[in-house]
Amino acid sequence: MDDNDPNKLVQCPYDKNHQIRSKRFPYHVLKCRKNHPKLASELKTCPYNARHMLPKQELAYHMEICENKISQDQDTQDAGNADRNCQWHVPVNTSVNPNMTEDWEEEVDNNAAPFVWGVNTTSNQQLKMTPNNRSCRAPRTLPWNDKP
Template sequence: MDPERLIQCPYDKNHQVRACRFPYHLVKCRQNNQKIAKELVACPYNARHRVPRQELNMHMSVCENKVSPELEGVRWGTNNRTKEATAWQCPPSQEDWEADADEAPAPPFIFGTRAYVRINQEQ
């Protein structure tokens, strides 16, 4: 989609908005036209589509953003190939944090002191 293409606002037919600014305009124009906003509903396939409530079923049947059921299964991971790809599991970790802590214990934290300075001075 061309970001500079002009799109007509569903709340005010006199508004022509660039495609890149259209989502922001919808929010602002909906707040300014609450009476019209109550009559319009968002398309489930594209939230930028606002249609009268009575025409929603007709719009959904012809919407250009409608996805076929076959593609919808691939998109949401309901096909077999996706299940096979997600069967991988992470190998167990070789790290032992308790053993590392026993080898080089950190100095105790005392608020308001600089323990790291004392350690450096002892060495």
């Protein structure tokens, strides 16, 4: 069986009698962790594969030999090859602002009236918003003809 097979049986780290399908393992572990809080406090999760749960004292050794660990040398080599083989490159923005003298602080309108909800600043009249007087109203004419 393949390691990526979703129907592969995996043993529960909390109860050795539990055999769970690989695709259900994350859900089962959460449920079983609640049922075994003492054991859950003693187990740590491998940073390379969340399905690897080990006692705290064994974690350091496991991290050195974990089959899912990718060496840093291989990772940097793969990154170099990926740059050469990649068909998709993000374009570098080389545009330059043509107006380097632009100053937004200088353009500020300090004499503008402040915004106040319900106040019409153009005519200085206060708008009355009541349930019967809404700013939205139904159109007086319909966009289609009544004639067939």
